[in-house]
Every structure is written in structure tokens, then in C-alpha cells.
Amino acid sequence: MEKRTFTYVALALLVWAISGTVVAGYYFAQYNIYQNEYENLASEMESILLVNIFVSYGNGTKIWYNNTALPLGSTVFKAIGAIADINSTDYGGDLGILVTAINGLASSSTHGWLYWYWDAENSEWALPEYSCAKYILHRGDTIAFTYESYITWPPPSPT
């Protein structure tokens, strides 16, 4: 091979080798960064729970918020606050905190917000008789908030 050609081929290979090494180093660093982030996320996942939340606005609008992540020990009240703008009133005593509005739809003298939990054993929706701020969620729980009339009792289950 001619000396001149050899020089340029060697130069090109040198550039390729150095660039390749540096880019490989870059991807190795990226791999380590994402590996650490994944491990941090996995450890955080151990201290959170995932729940499904259903909101029915009473006018046909129904929205599911599946796999909503919440800290361990969260209540239903915290869960609805995590996915919607809410107003609430603390009545104290046994009644406790009640949700009075979700995303601008407020309770009235005839209608209000009710919360439900899915009873997996009996495969039906259950209507707790205590404040949503007292219901502590467990992993995989499914809860619902429905806007219903007080006039007929018990109200219809979420559908």
C-alpha cells in the first residue's frame, strides 16, 4: 500500500477507534444512569400502592383512573384528592370529612357525592357508612365516587 494511502487509512481508523470508544463510554454511562433510576423506582414502588378509582358524574360522564399510585396508608379521601379537584367539609365526630364537590360539581339539597368500594369477596359494590377519610386503602382496591340523588335510598350501585 502506498505510504500516503496508508497514512490516511490509519488516520481514519484512529478517528473511528477513538470516536467508537467514546460513544461506547457514553452509552455505558447512560446504561448505568437508567439502571440506577430503575432500581430507585423499583424501591419506591415497594412503598406505594396502586388502586383503581371510578368517578361517575351522574350525567353519563364516567371516568376510570386505573393504577393510580398512592403512598402506603392512603385513604379514599387522599385518593380522590390525587386525581381530581375536590372540596370537602369536616363535620367532626362520627361523620368526619365528606367530599362536597369533585371537579366543580358540588353537592346540593337533592344530590351529593357518595363513595363505594368494590367488595371482591361478594363481587359487588359496597357503600361504607363512614367517612372516606377513614377508609384506608389496600393494594389493588377499587373505589368509586358517584353523584347520586338522596331521594331514593339505597342509591344505585356504580355501573
Next chain:
Amino acid sequence: MRSLPTRQLVILIILAALCVAIQLTPRPPNVEFTSLVVFLVGAIFGISFGATLGILVMFINGFFSPWGFAGLMLPFQVTGMVIVGIGGGLYRRSRGGLYDARSCIETAVLGAFLTLVYDVITNFGVAVSYMLIGMPILLAFTNAIVFGAIFSLIHIVSNTAVFGLIFFPLTNTLQKLLGGGKTWKKEPLLT
């Protein structure tokens, strides 16, 4: 530096002005034509002109770059571009000032190599700036080189293309403009 005939002097001034203007124009990071023009001036007018233009352009760029004031990076950028200018001058010597189609491949390789050298020098400057804020030496160099890798790769690939595709047609055109195939010969250009 030797003295130049008027027409060559005008070309040199135009190239210098073009180089500064291109460098100061907003553009994607690490896609640039400055290295090509500095290399070209080195390859046409010799090492001293190439190196001087490298200093001039990067000094102005250091203050008026669309990416902001270069600060600590200024001496490293100047050094890198001086080496590009010197590279052009040395290429002129090796080719005796005569360029042909084969120059496309040679300048593409030289473009990649000189860009790599430039990036190593400027990354060294980045590492120094990291060290000044208290980062350990090894970590500073690793970070500067590794996290600048993609930008360097873009720079090298784009300059390989720019040098390979533009250098020869440009010298060819300038040769014709200045009236002859031996305009850039190694011998003195005085008329």
C-alpha cells in the same frame, strides 16, 4: 507572513469575513463551516494565515457567539481552531498546493481527525471548568468526554461530510477565479 497580491488578499479578507459571519450565525450545535474555511485558508495561503484566522475567528466567537460568552473555553477553542488552520497549511505542503478529486477523501479524513482533535481539546477545557468547581480530576475528564460524546460524534460526522464534499470544489473554483491551476502551488505566490 509573506505579502499577497491584491486579488488574493481580497479573497483572504472575504473568506475571513465569511468565516466570522458563519460562526456567529445561529445554527444547530456542532454543525459548522468555520473549520472548513479555516482549513481552506491554511490550505490556500499557508500555515501562518490559517492559524491566524483560527485565532481571529474563535476570539470573536468567544464574545459574540449565539451560544453566549465562551469564558474559560475561549483559549481551548482558539487552540483547537489554530490546529485546524495549521492542519490546512500542512496539507498544502504535502500536496504541493495542488488539489484534485483525490483530495475529497483525504480532506474528509483530515476533517474528521482535526475535528476530533478540536473536540478533545475543548472537552479538556470543559473538564478544567468542572475541576474548578471541585469535581475530582478523573471524574471531570470522564464526564466531559463521555457526556460530550454525542455532540462530538455529530461534529465529526458533519465535518467529515463538509470537508469531503466542499473543500475540493471550493479550491477548484477559487483557482479558476484567480486564474490558473497552479495558483496554490507551494512556491511563493507573488506576481
